[in-house]
Amino acid sequence: MNFLKDSLSIFKKREIPFLEYYKESEDVYTFLFEKEKDLTWKAGQHGLFNITHKKIKNPTRPFTLVTTPSEDIVKITTKIDENPSEFKNALLELKQGMKVSMNGPVGGFYLKENNPSLLIAGGIGITPFRAMLKQIEEEGNGNQEPIQLLYLDSEKAFLFKDELDSIANNASITITYIDSRDNLYQEIERFSTLYNSKGKYLIAGPTSMIQSISTYLQNNGTPKRNIKKDVFFGYK
Numbered sequence: 001m002n003f004l005k006d007s008l009s010i011f012k013k014r015e016i017p018f019l020e021y022y023k024e025s026e027d028v029y030t031f032l033f034e035k036e037k038d039l040t041w042k043a044g045q046h047g048l049f050n051i052t053h054k055k056i057k058n059p060t061r062p063f064t065l066v067t068t069p070s071e072d073i074v075k076i077t078t079k080i081d082e083n084p085s086e087f088k089n090a091l092l093e094l095k096q097g098m099k100v101s102m103n104g105p106v107g108g109f110y111l112k113e114n115n116p117s118l119l120i121a122g123g124i125g126i127t128p129f130r131a132m133l134k135q136i137e138e139e140g141n142g143n144q145e146p147i148q149l150l151y152l153d154s155e156k157a158f159l160f161k162d163e164l165d166s167i168a169n170n171a172s173i174t175i176t177y178i179d180s181r182d183n184l185y186q187e188i189e190r191f192s193t194l195y196n197s198k199g200k201y202l203i204a205g206p207t208s209m210i211q212s213i214s215t216y217l218q219n220n221g222t223p224k225r226n227i228k229k230d231v232f233f234g235y236k
């Protein structure tokens with residue numbers, strides 16, 4: 001039932017006015033849009049964003065909503081390098097008041113079980129976890145089961161770091177910043193040994209990273225049903 005509910009909203013399309021964008025770091029940008037009152041979502045879900053102000057070849061991309069509904073704004077964060085796709089060039093052309101359309105929000109990538117949870121972000125894959133952590137800060141960690149975030153970035157750029165640290169402090173969440181795969185696997189093993197089959201794993205980031213972590217977990221006995229993946233197609 002949840003699956004149906006999380007998917008059907010794909011047919012719901014709305015126009016959302018652009019407000020502004022700003023840089024988070026050298027090649028990472030955050031875009032802000034107005035949020036209509038009746039628009040809501042579960043922290044971790046994504047929308048399908050469509051460029052409408054001009055004709056481009058592939059006008060749609062999925063982006064995670066970085067905010068929670070109670071923050072009252074729609075926010076997406078993405079990488080834009082010196083050679084942007086047509087889609088990202090079109091994003092950079094937006095001026096205040098211009099509209100994009102959004103289908104959704106959709107997807108089953110959110111926290112729901114009362115289990116110890118290990119959240120694993122690779123680079124830009126931090127976006128759904130920023131929303132989840134914010135929601136826990138707002139609503140409390142009802143079940144009191146431990147929640148740990150492992151944030152891997154080999155360039156140590158660590159988006160939202162100050163904010164994440166402040167949320168983690170308020171919400172009793174552990175964040176470990178990691179810059180090598182070896183250390184990441186050590187931390188995953190530590191968590192798996194502590195919680196065995198009770199542990200849930202949510203992984204978000206580039207395709208190759210998610211595949212290798214998921215394979216590693218399953219090879220070490222983690223049931224497939226305990227692993228949730230948010231695969232950011234478009235990042236290798």
Ligand SMILES: Cc1cc2nc3c(=O)[nH]c(=O)nc-3n(C[C@H](O)[C@H](O)[C@H](O)COP(=O)(O)OP(=O)(O)OC[C@H]3O[C@@H](n4cnc5c(N)ncnc54)[C@H](O)[C@@H]3O)c2cc1C
Pocket residue numbers: 046061062063064065076077078079084085086087088107124127128230231232233234235
């Ligand atoms: C659920 C979900 C959430 C996401 N959230 C974010 C986010 O918060 N921030 C963010 O920056 N990105 C996010 N992405 C990825 C995003 O949609 C773009 O793919 C990415 O930003 C690259 O876009 P681009 O326009 O630069 O490159 P693109 O032109 O989209 O493509 C780059 C490369 O990826 C390949 N590619 C593109 N789409 C697919 C596909 N569907 N399957 C296989 N290969 C493909 C292309 O062939 C190309 O080689 C998310 C993706 C998904 C599925």
